[in-house]
Amino acid sequence: MLGPLTLAVTLPFLPAANALVRDNDVGKLPALGWNTWNAFGCDIDSTKIITAANEVINRGLKDLGYEYINIDDCWSVKNTRDKSTNRMIPDPTKFPDGISGVAKEVHDLGLKIGIYSSAGEETCAHYPASLGYEAVDAQSFAEWGIDYLKYDNCGVPSNWTDEYTYCVPDGDGPYPDGTCPDLTNPAPEGYDWKTSNTYKRYAAMRDALLDVERTIFYSLCGWGQANVNSWGMEVGNSWRMSGDITVDWARIAQIANENSFYMDHVNFWGRADPDMLEVGNGDLTIEENRAHFALWAVMKSPLIIGTALDSIDDAHLAILKNKYLLDFNQDPVIGTPARPYKWGYNPDRTFDPVHPAEYWSGASSTLDGTVVLMLNSENVTSTRTATWREIPELKSHDAYQVVDAWTGKDLGCVKNKYKASLKSHDAAVLVVKEKC
Numbered sequence: 258m259l260g261p262l263t264l265a266v267t268l269p270f271l272p273a274a275n276a277l278v279r280d281n282d283v284g285k286l287p288a289l290g291w292n293t294w295n296a297f298g299c300d301i302d303s304t305k306i307i308t309a310a311n312e313v314i315n316r317g318l319k320d321l322g323y324e325y326i327n328i329d330d331c332w333s334v335k336n337t338r339d340k341s342t343n344r345m346i347p348d349p350t351k352f353p354d355g356i357s358g359v360a361k362e363v364h365d366l367g368l369k370i371g372i373y374s375s376a377g378e379e380t381c382a383h384y385p386a387s388l389g390y391e392a393v394d395a396q397s398f399a400e401w402g403i404d405y406l407k408y409d410n411c412g413v414p415s416n417w418t419d420e421y422t423y424c425v426p427d428g429d430g431p432y433p434d435g436t437c438p439d440l441t442n443p444a445p446e447g448y449d450w451k452t453s454n455t456y457k458r459y460a461a462m463r464d465a466l467l468d469v470e471r472t473i474f475y476s477l478c479g480w481g482q483a484n485v486n487s488w489g490m491e492v493g494n495s496w497r498m499s500g501d502i503t504v505d506w507a508r509i510a511q512i513a514n515e516n517s518f519y520m521d522h523v524n525f526w527g528r529a530d531p532d533m534l535e536v537g538n539g540d541l542t543i544e545e546n547r548a549h550f551a552l553w554a555v556m557k558s559p560l561i562i563g564t565a566l567d568s569i570d571d572a573h574l575a576i577l578k579n580k581y582l583l584d585f586n587q588d589p590v591i592g593t594p595a596r597p598y599k600w601g602y603n604p605d606r607t608f609d610p611v612h613p614a615e616y617w618s619g620a621s622s623t624l625d626g627t628v629v630l631m632l633n634s635e636n637v638t639s640t641r642t643a644t645w646r647e648i649p650e651l652k653s654h655d656a657y658q659v660v661d662a663w664t665g666k667d668l669g670c671v672k673n674k675y676k677a678s679l680k681s682h683d684a685a686v687l688v689v690k691e692k693c
C-alpha cells in the first residue's frame with residue numbers, strides 16, 4: 258500500500274554529516290538506562306533514584322552498559338521558579354540534597370544521571386518547563402551534573418503551536434494505511450518542517466545545551482510530530498517517533514509497526530525512539546515482554562528500563578540482560594538498525610498496527626554475523642520460517658552456523674532455512690554466523 262507515509266520514507270534522509278555529534282561519543286550509540294516514569298509516575302524521590310542506581314549495579318546491568326539513571330516528570334517545586342535566579346527549584350521533600358546531591362551519589366556509583374523538562378510552559382504533570390528558559394535551565398542542569406535531558410512536548414502555548422499538523426498515525430485510529438484521512442490543516446506538499454515552531458522549540462534547547470560546559474545527551478520527546486524523523490538527527494541524539502507507550506501488546510505492536518517505516522533515519526548519533534521499555538510491567542506475557550525488547554533492540558532504539566528493579570523477577574531481568582541483543586544494539590562499527598526483509602503476515606510494506614513487519618535482519622560487527630528476528634504477530638501459536646536466500650545479508654549461501662539468542666544454544670549448521678513454532682506475540686532471535 259502506498260500511503261503518504263510510504264512516500265515520505267523514500268525521500269532522501271539527512272546525511273550523517275548533519276548529526277548532533279558530541280564529545281566523548283555521548284549519544285553516538287543508543288542510550289541504555291533506566292527511568293522513573295513507567296515504574297513510578299509522579300511518585301518519585303531521591304531514595305527511588307538511588308535504589309535504581311544500586312540495582313542497576315547489583316543486577317549486573319551496569320556491566321552490560323546500562324548507564325543512565327533518569328528522573329522523569331515531577332522533580333521540581335510545582336508552581337514557581339526561584340524569584341531572583343529564574344531557576345527551577347528541586348522539590349526539597351523529594352530531593353533533600355537537591356538534584357546535585359542525588360547526581361553526586363549516582364556519579365559516585367559510576368553511573369550517569371538524567372532529568373526531564375518540556376518544550377512548553379509546563380510539563381505534562383503541570384510543573385515548570387523550559388520554553389523561554391532554555392539557557393537558565395540548561396545552565397542549572399549542567400551545574401547539577403546532569404548527563405541526559407528528556408525534553409517533552411506538553412504545555413505549548415497557543416502562539417507556539419505549528420501552522421500545520423503532521424500525520425502521526427497512532428492516535429485513536431484505525432489508520433489502516435498509515436495516513437490520517439481526518440487530519441486538520443495538513444502541510445502543503447514540500448513544506449519544510451524545519452520552519453515549524455516545533456523545530457524551533459526543540460532546537461532552542463539544543464543550542465542552550467551546546468552552550469553549557471557539560472555534555473548532556475539530548476532526548477527529544479515530541480511524539481513524532483512535525484515530521485521529526487526528517488530533522489531529529491540534527492537536533493537531538495534520539496527523538497520520540499510516536500505518542501507514549503502503554504503496558505499492552507496492542508500499543509507495543511502499533512509503535513513497532515510505525516517505527517518499522519522510519520529505519521532509514523536511524524544511524525550513529527540519532528535514533529528514532531519508540532519510548533521507554535515496559536518489560537517487567539503489567540500483565541504482558543513473557544513472550545510479549547521478550548518480543549518487545551527484541552524489536553526495540555534490533556531497531557537500535559534507546560533501551561530505557563521502566564520497571565522497579567528491586568522487585569523485578571529473574572525471567573524479566575534475563576530479557577533486559579540478553580547479551581546478543583545488547584551487542585547488536587550497541588554496535589560501535591555499524592550504526593544502522595535491522596530492517597524488515599519481509600512483512601510476513603501482510604504483503605511487504607503494509608502499514609498494520611496489529612500485524613507489524615514480522616521478519617527483520619541486520620548485520621552486526623559485535624556478533625560477527627547477522628541477527629534475524631521473526632515475530633508471530635498473531636494471537637495464536639504459529640510457525641515462522643527464516644529462509645537464508647530471502648535475507649539480504651545471507652542470500653549468497655545455503656547453510657550457516659546459527660545460535661538461538663534466547664537460550665545461547667548453538668543450533669549447529671542450518672541448511673536453507675530455520676523454522677520456529679512461536680507462541681502468540683513471541684519473537685525468535687537468531688544469530689547467524691559464518692557459512693558452513
Ligand SMILES: *[C@@H]1O[C@H](CO)[C@@H](O)[C@H](O)[C@H]1NC(C)=O
Nearest residue numbers: 389414415416417418454457
Ligand atoms: C509567543 O509569545 C511570547 C510572549 O509574548 C514571545 O516571547 C514568543 O516569542 C512568542 N512565540 C512566537 C513563536 O512568536
Ligand SMILES: *[C@@H]1O[C@H](CO)[C@@H](O)[C@H](O)[C@H]1NC(C)=O
Nearest residue numbers: 507611612634635636637681
Ligand atoms: C485474534 O485474531 C483474530 C484475527 O485477527 C481476531 O478476529 C480475534 O478477534 C483475535 N482475538 C483476540 C482475543 O484478540
